[in-house]
Amino acid sequence: MSSTAIQIKKQTGNELATTYRVLFIIGFCHLLNDTLQAVVPAMFPILEKSMSLSYTQIGIIGFALNMVSSVMQPLVGWYTDKKPMPYALPAALASSLCGMVLLAVAPSYGTVILSVMLIGIGSAVFHPEGSRVAFMAAGPKRGLAQSIYQVGGNSGQALAPLITALVLVPIGQRGAIWFVPVAACAVLLLTYIAKWYSAHLTIFTPKKKAGGQSNTKIGSKIKAALILILFIIFARSWYIACMTNFYAFYIIEKYDFSIKTSQIYLFAFLAAGALGTFFGGPLADRYGRKKVILFSLAGSAPLTLLLPFVPASVSLILLFIIGFILMSSFSVTVVYAQELVPGKVGTMAGLTVGLAFGMGAIGSVALGKLADVTSLATTIQIVGAMPFLGLLSLFLPSDKELAEWHSN
Incomplete structure (x- = not known):
């Protein structure tokens, strides 16, 4: 058992066991939830x-979806750390279901904004509570558990290009109604998860240390590390937002692709990202969170710079490699933050994943405006340098240091 797992066991006072049944169900529900979100882009x-619509207006739709989610996620996580709400999970997907129905029939731009906000509210409640379920079911395999949970979400996002090519291009906007049964299925499964969650609340209650005094020096180091990990998430999120929202337009323009062909390229990036998310957690369990985070961004940076300058056939290969490497840190950053601030599972999940959505929201508007003012080609080239900011992870404390801080 790792030093971090031992520390968690001390905090909860419980024996640790990995509950794979719950992990796979919550991961599948994450897939369903993020499939609904993926319909929007x-x-x-x-x-x-x-x-x-202009590129700026498209960016505002992304902003409405992601900003609602990002602002609410840390708040939901903070509140449910104090007062867990198991049945908020099916309620969240019910909100997304309403948003999906409204999106399918939206007659105007304003109605589209309202519908994606409802989907954003559902996402805001689901993510921190879903991450808490993964935490509770993880046992000593924290990285693997978050990978199973997060790969569901990233797989759902990866379906966006296929949704476009197979459903929305032939049917149009009303094709969104096809995803109402997806939301209904998620509501039913999450009702089951809520029952398990509720039954385990009394078992999985962190215990406060008696007579402990806070270490001011360590406290300041934790704050610095948290700010740094959030900044790294910012760099990753802006690049992913650019690729998700605008890369399809870029290759349609550059290579004279059809919408369907452009979606195949985007699917390669997102599907590889889902694979990277899955493998990143177990690799972090074995080699350390910090090493995987550093490799994820710094390792992909040279390729992101090269991508705009290669022919179409090579770009498909690069997209797959970039997606795999860059997203290998997605679940790892969540686990790192949760281990950085023990006892704040929902808050840290809401902050890290919520920040990813929030930074993506700001990036959608800023990059859309940049593309309108300059060009898509210029925007893709500039954003290609963002992953180099991942070199800042060299200054993060190691896993061993985190364990030592919290064992005192």
């Missing part, structure tokens, strides 16, 4: 044509 090419 998947509809961008459809909405751009049907409503004659």
Whole structure:
């Protein structure tokens, strides 16, 4: 058992066991939840044509979805750390279901904004509570558990290009109604998860240390490390936001691709990201969180710079490699933050994943404006340098240091 797992055991006072059944179900629910979210960016090419939207307006739709989610996630996580709410999980997907119905029939740009906000609310409640379920079911395999949970979400996001090519291009905006049964299925599964969650609340209650005094020096180091990990997430999120929202337009323009062909390229990036998310957690369990985070960003940076300058056939290969390497740190940054601030599982999950959505939201608007003012090609080239900011992870405390801080 790792030193971190031993420390968690001391905090909870419980024997640790990995509950794979719950992990796979919550991971599948994460897939369903993020599939619903993926419908929104998947509809961008459809909405751009049907409503004659600018890149800035498209960015604002992404902003509405992601900012609602990002602002609420840390708040939901903070509140549920104090007062867990198991049945908030099915309620969250019910909100997303309503948003999906409204999106399918939205007659105007304003109604589209309202519908994606409802989906954003559902996501905001689901993510921190879903991460808490993964934490409770993890046992000593923290990285693997978060990978199973997060790979579901990233797999759902990876479906966006296929949703566009197979459903939305042939049917149009009303194709969104096809995903209402997806939301209903998620509500049912999450009702089951809520029952398990509720039954384990009394078992999995962290115990406060008696007579402990806070170490001011260590406290300041934890704050510095938290700020640093959030900044690293910012760099990763802006690049991913650019690729998710605008890369399809870029290759349609550069290579004269159809919408369907562009979605295959985007799917390669996102599907590879889902694979990277899965393998990143177990690798972090074995080699350390810090090493995986550093490799994820610094390792992908040279390729992200090269991507805009290669031919179409090579870009497909690069997209797959970049997606795999860059997203290998997605679940790892969540686990790192949770181990950095023990006892704040929901808050840290909401902060790290919520920040990813929030930074993506700001990036959607800023990069959309940059593309309108300059060009998509210039925007893709500039954003290609963002992963180099991952070199800052060299200054993060190691896993061993974290364990030592919290054992005192």
